[in-house]
Amino acid sequence: MKLLTLNFLTCAIKTCKSNPASFPLHPKDAELEQIEIDMNPIFIRNILPRLDWVALKTLSSELGLASLPEDVPTEEELMGEDGEATQTLKDLHVLLMETGIASGRLCCGACGHEYAVKEGIANFLLPSHLV
Amino acid sequence: MDYLIRFIQMHETFRRPETDALADLNGFKVEWLSYSDDSPFAIIRFPDDIDHDTAAKALISRSIMTYAIYELWGTGSDYEALHKDIRKRTEHLWEQYRRPSFRFEIDSFHGSRSHGERRDIMESLGYMEFQGPIVMRNPDHHFAIFEDFKLDAKSPHQLHFGRRIAESGRGAITKYNLKKRKYIATTSMDAELSLVTANMAQAAPGRLAYDPFMGTGSFPLACAHFGSTVFGSDMDGRSVRGKKGRNVKTNFEQYGTSSLYLDGFAADLTNTPLRTSRYLDSIVCDPPYGVREGLKVLGSLKPALQQEVLLWNGQPAHLQSDYIPPKRPYSFLRMLDDILDFSTTMLVDNGRLCMWMPVAGDVDEDEAEESETVPEKAPEEQEEYDIPQHPALELVSCCTQEFNKWSRQLLTYRRRRDSEVDVDALAAYRMQRLDLQVNGSKKSTADELNDFRRKYFQGFKERT
């Protein structure tokens, strides 16, 4: 489960949705994996403004990964004048697209419910007393 | 100049919407000068302020419902009229085509020509005096004569002549053929229609697409083919995980698009874990159809299961690793509406929802939510569904695929900008949904649900 995907995921329990503590989910006993893939600069540039930057910073620090700049990098910080990808873009690619949780649990900060991740696939199905 | 599109003569109702979607993706509109569902030849015009050959290539090179696009050199109801029209439109151009290599092709729709007739037709074009070498493979210029015959007619009723500008993206159909895909299931969507769906959804590099009923991943695979980044989920976690060496992820590996596949996970659309914010460019899906496929959502009608279940040792059942959450039946119409409402909260401005649904089914399916088994009605007893509507979504197109005994349609919606949304209609819609959640979900009599539905689906526009 890539760090990018985790920025799109919160607690599945309806009543948690309006509670700010439900996002981001907190990894527990997370085993990380690193998978090298092609860099997609247009996608990262498009998706960056749609991310919750604070949540991304929280997650990467909880996982003990490199600390991120205070603010979302600007267009100029991603692409050099020569049109080449900057180090900032490369670092974001590694963090968002290449780093993932292979196994562990994702815990809701509002209700405490935990979602299991196995072989990179998270399970968000709820027992009937929680739907 | 005008352009001629050579369509496939199948899936007719998909053809114009796909072309319009690709034009829109490229930032222009085409004007349809002539089009008929009965003919594979259509004539279009590009706006004046763009380069036409570039536009023609962009329009057709990834299209699935066409074979190719041609610069139109002439058209006529018989050969005399055709030649006259060619002369009128293109005489000033002939000079520049005299030396390069070329070939002629005759494309007779619903008709056939003997070898001698073909030679005569080609020779009748001799007045253009092309003197370059005739080359069958990769000539500099590929010209085609199109003949449109009515079924069983002796001679064509319409002729066209054009210079080929670009071939379509139909090659991808062979590549994505389900027979050659390592991981499929009975409900996998075929390659051709998955690719069309991805075009309608305007999948493209830099964009993000999501399938909430991913199954074996046909739609995300098709969207990734066009460069979109994708992810998906399914209530059946097994469909995402697959078996060793055969799963959604290995499908992406098979097609070399792994770098565009973010993730797949287990989730129920009606209890989605997606953070509510408008970050999706496209939502593509084929939701489960009603009773036959057993449309279910998480939850249970059994009172004992509404509370946390404890095992004999006092441990909560849902924390066991082999725990399977209970599911309950759900109504198809409610699911469609959930998809629409979900889409409005998730799509960016002008983002697209592409959703397949059967044309007819059990419209009165209130019972479905209350009992485990509902007898499926015979097709002749089924009623047509209305096309679901939402104040924040504009219905862009409705394309129908006919089978022998039933048909289904691909609905494409565009997320309106908030400034385009009718505020009163949206408020009324929200009230109705709230009513549904409060009165419709847990337990209510069939009558209440019917009454509710009567009011509720007044918001669903009649099929035209």
Ligand SMILES: C[S@@+](CC[C@H](N)C(=O)[O-])C[C@H]1O[C@@H](n2cnc3c(N)ncnc32)[C@H](O)[C@@H]1O
């Ligand atoms: C028609 S199939 C989609 C097939 C898919 N397009 C493919 O190519 O394999 C519908 C899928 O929806 C899933 N499903 C059923 N109910 C669901 C729900 N409530 N939430 C999410 N997925 C559900 C089923 O497990 C099934 O895989």
Ligand SMILES: [Zn+2]
């Ligand atoms: Zn929660």
